[in-house]
Amino acid sequence: YGLTETAPVVSINYPEVRWGSVGRPLAGVEVKIDGPNAEGVGEILIRGDNVMVGYLDHETATKEVMRDGWFHSGDLGRLDRDGYLLVQGRVKDIIVLGSGKKVSAEEVGTHYLQAPAIKEIFVLPDARDEKLVAVVFPDFDYFRRSGETDVYDRVKWYLDFYSQQLEPYKRIRDFVPAALP
Numbered sequence: 001y002g003l004t005e006t007a008p009v010v011s012i013n014y015p016e017v018r019w020g021s022v023g024r025p026l027a028g029v030e031v032k033i034d035g036p037n038a039e040g041v042g043e044i045l046i047r048g049d050n051v052m053v054g055y056l057d058h059e060t061a062t063k064e065v066m067r068d069g070w071f072h073s074g075d076l077g078r079l080d081r082d083g084y085l086l087v088q089g090r091v092k093d094i095i096v097l098g099s100g101k102k103v104s105a106e107e108v109g110t111h112y113l114q115a116p117a118i119k120e121i122f123v124l125p126d127a128r129d130e131k132l133v134a135v136v137f138p139d140f141d142y143f144r145r146s147g148e149t150d151v152y153d154r155v156k157w158y159l160d161f162y163s164q165q166l167e168p169y170k171r172i173r174d175f176v177p178a179a180l181p
Contacts, residue, residue, distance in 0.1 A: 001022035001023065001085060001087060003073060005051065005065070005073075006046055006052070006071065006073075007051070009026060009050070010022075010025060010026065010029055010046055010085075011023040011024055011025045011026065011029070011031065011084075011085045018082070018084045021085055022084075022085050022086070023085065024082075024083050024085070026048075026050075028048050028049055028050070029047075029048040029050055030046070030047040030048055031045065031046055031079065031085055032045050032047075032070070032079075033045070033077065033078055033079060034072070036078065039078065040079070041076055041078045041088050041104075042076065042077075042078070043072060043074070043075070043076060043091055044073045044075045044076065044077045044085070044087070045070040045072055045073065046070065046071045046073060047070050047071065051071045052066075052071070054066060074090060075087055075090060076088040076089045076093075076094070076104065088104060088107065089104045089105075089107055090106070095123070095124065095125050095129075095132070097125060097129055097131070097132075097169060098128065098129045098130045101169040103123075103169065103170055105122075105123040105124065107170075108123045108132065108166070108170050108172070109122070109134075111162060111165070111166060111170075112134070112162050112172065114162060115158035115159070115161070115162055116142045116158075117139055117142050117143070117148075117151075117154050117155050117158050118136055118138065118139060118155060119138060119139035119140075120137040120178070121134050121135070121136050121137070122135040122136075123172065126173075126174070131173040132169075132170065132172050133172060133174045133175060133176075134172045134174075134176075135175070135176050135177075135178050136155055136159075136175050136176070136177055136178060137178040137179060138151050138155055138179070151177065155175070155177060156175070159172050159175060
């Protein structure tokens with residue numbers, strides 16, 4: 001894992017590989033998680049000799065990402081008990097619901113992509129920021145292979161099924177199909 005601003009490597013899975021992680025920080029590189037939630041996920045902050053001093057001729061942009069000696073990556077992640085870094089998404093992909101609950105649109109979308117009837121999904125808050133809704137592009141190859149003809153109801157069934165595995169505030173409550181045959 002790394003970024004241009006971190007010249008470029010922060011962590012690596014070597015010699016031991018921990019699947020799902022991007023490895024441990026390299027020697028001389030510090031990583032901490034800013035504002036972790038109940039699962040320990042927060043913004044990944046990085047400090048070390050590998051981190052840039054700032055953006056050339058862009059003082060404002062530098063101040064946005066460099067604070068108190070830490071580079072604010074804009075990435076979300078957590079550190080496991082052994083110090084392995086697990087990247088979970090981007091800060092800008094976070095939806096803040098009216099209840100104050102924070103939801104990773106990427107994490108929720110990835111969860112629903114387990115459904116064979118869903119090819120692509122875009123998760124967003126409703127107009128009042130009270131619940132999650134989605135735009136779903138069905139997997140028409142799935143429907144051709146399976147012989148299913150009621151695309152809307154089958155997609156709805158899968159959304160309901162996979163919702164049961166999520167905390168209530170992370171569940172998609174309504175959707176619009178991006179296209180129907």
